[in-house]
Amino acid sequence: MVEDNESERAEFSRKGLGAGVRQSTPIALGVFTYGIVFGVLARQSSLGLSEAVLMSASVFAASAQFVVLDLWKSPLPVIAIVVTTVAVNLRHLLMGASIQPWLKRLTPRKTYGMLYFLNDESWGLTMRARSNGENDAAFLLGSGLIVFIAWISSTALGVSIGGLIQNPARYGLDMAFIAVCIALLAGVWDGREDAVPVGIAALVALVSSVVVSGNWYIIVGGLTGSIAGVVRDEYV
Amino acid sequence: MSKIQMNTVTLIAIVGMAVGTYLTRVGGYWLVSRFELTPRFQAWLSYVPGAILVSLIVPELAKGGPAKWGAALAALVVAWRSGNILYAMLAGIGVVLLLRHLPVFA
Numbered sequence: 393m394v395e396d397n398e399s400e401r402a403e404f405s406r407k408g409l410g411a412g413v414r415q416s417t418p419i420a421l422g423v424f425t426y427g428i429v430f431g432v433l434a435r436q437s438s439l440g441l442s443e444a445v446l447m448s449a450s451v452f453a454a455s456a457q458f459v460v461l462d463l464w465k466s467p468l469p470v471i472a473i474v475v476t477t478v479a480v481n482l483r484h485l486l487m488g489a490s491i492q493p494w495l496k497r498l499t500p501r502k503t504y505g506m507l508y509f510l511n512d513e514s515w516g517l518t519m520r521a522r523s524n525g526e527n528d529a530a531f532l533l534g535s536g537l538i539v540f541i542a543w544i545s546s547t548a549l550g551v552s553i554g555g556l557i558q559n560p561a562r563y564g565l566d567m568a569f570i571a572v573c574i575a576l577l578a579g580v581w582d583g584r585e586d587a588v589p590v591g592i593a594a595l596v597a598l599v600s601s602v603v604v605s606g607n608w609y610i611i612v613g614g615l616t617g618s619i620a621g622v623v624r625d626e627y628v
Numbered sequence: 629m630s631k632i633q634m635n636t637v638t639l640i641a642i643v644g645m646a647v648g649t650y651l652t653r654v655g656g657y658w659l660v661s662r663f664e665l666t667p668r669f670q671a672w673l674s675y676v677p678g679a680i681l682v683s684l685i686v687p688e689l690a691k692g693g694p695a696k697w698g699a700a701l702a703a704l705v706v707a708w709r710s711g712n713i714l715y716a717m718l719a720g721i722g723v724v725l726l727l728r729h730l731p732v733f734a
Contacts, residue, residue: 422714429717443638450646459684460645468637474644476680481652483677488656489665495657503657510653564721564728567699570688571720574700575707577681578716582674589675590682597683598690613683614676621675622668 403528404498412514412534415521419513420542423454427543429568430457431550436560437464441551448547452511452540455576456480458569463607472607479614483580487515494522494529509536512579588624593617694732699724 427448434444439461451457456477463473487510495503506529514535521531560566581590597613604612659665689700703720710716 422712425714426717439638443635443642447642447645450642451649453649455681456645456649460641462684462688468641470637470641470644473641474648477645478648478652479676479680481649482673482680484649484652485656485659485673486670488653488658489660490656492657492660496661504654507653507657508650564699564725567696567703567720567724568717570685570692570696570700571703571717572713573681573685574703574720575713575716577678577685578704578707579711579713580677580681582678586675586678590678593679594682594686598686601687601690609687610680610683613686614680617679617683618672618675621679622672625671626668 404502404530405528406530408526408528408530409534409537411521411526411528412518412531412536413538414534415531416514416517416535416538419517420538423513423539424542424546426454426568426572427546428550428553429565430454430461431547431552432554432557432565433458433461433550433560433568434547435551435554435557437461438466439464439551441548444551445544445548448544449540451477452509452543453477453481454511454543455572458572459610462569469607472611476607476610479611483512484510487512491515491518491532495532498529506533506536509533509540511536511539514539586621589617589621591617592620695724695727698727 430448431444434447439447447457459476459480460473463469463476488507491510495506498506510532514532517535518526518532557563557565577590580586593613593616596616597609600612601609685700689696692700699720699722702723703716706719707713707716
């Protein structure tokens with residue numbers, strides 16, 4: 393019985409931490425590259441070096457940060473920025489829920505500390521490592537930390553060199569944000585059942601972007617589309 | 629608006645983003661530790677990101693021209709085939725530059 397309990401208990405050691413760092417380094421290099429682009433684009437908006445780095449360190453969510461750059465115009469639409477950030481990051485809820493069985497045996501302090509570093513890439517790698525027999529929960533922390541370091545340092549680098557770039561459209565950088573969003577959409581696309589929520593959202597967003605001023609079309613489209621998906625599940 | 633005031637608003641926005649994001653990170657763990665999530669709620673959660681992302685993309689593209697549409701298509705194809713955000717971003721940037729240098733779109 394004791395043996396069973398022991399094998400069920402997730403370990404948390406330096407070894408697992410190291411494995412997380414090592415196996416996540418290639419992906420961290422990718423994060424580093426688009427972190428530079430984020431920094432360059434942040435520089436084009438009104439964000440300064442310290443503000444951009446503070447955002448990368450405290451929010452640490454690439455997609456949401458790219459998204460709000462589009463909203464970052466004076467006067468700052470604070471509510472729209474926060475609501476959009478949370479909406480784009482709602483996928484974290486599903487990740488945290490899926491990883492819960494692995495973390496529930498750790499102390500709350502470790503769990504709630506480690507979850508700060510939860511990100512798409514580290515979650516994917518951790519789930520894969522876990523299905524390959526990894527039994528050390530510190531893997532997630534190691535993976536999260538290396539991605540975190542890559543994201544902050546590349547933000548700082550991007551903002552610093554961003555001053556050299558006068559017109560981002562000349563380098564095609566105005567396309568970077570949309571391309572990232574498209575890649576994220578392709579990543580969350582889960583087959584034909586997503587056609588209704590995504591299609592309705594696209595339509596409603598397009599119409600409300602013309603009809604309603606400001607950036608509310610993002611939330612209006614996202615809410616309408618996701619609710620349409622649930623309604624379809626229930627009644628069609 | 630004074631500079632300090634502007635910075636305060638910026639700070640509030642960043643802190644709001646940080647707190648909101650942290651709640652999404654711990655929220656899923658917290659919820660399943662305490663409640664059984666209904667299938668309906670889980671389905672809704674799974675639809676939100678796609679619906680939000682497409683709501684960002686489509687109006688933005690509608691304002692762009694043929695060069696951006698071509699680049700968006702390239703990014704989509706590369707993202708689909710490779711599953712890699714970085715490659716998709718580079719494809720989008722590359723194709724928009726290419727198309728802008730073609731006389732048809734210039």
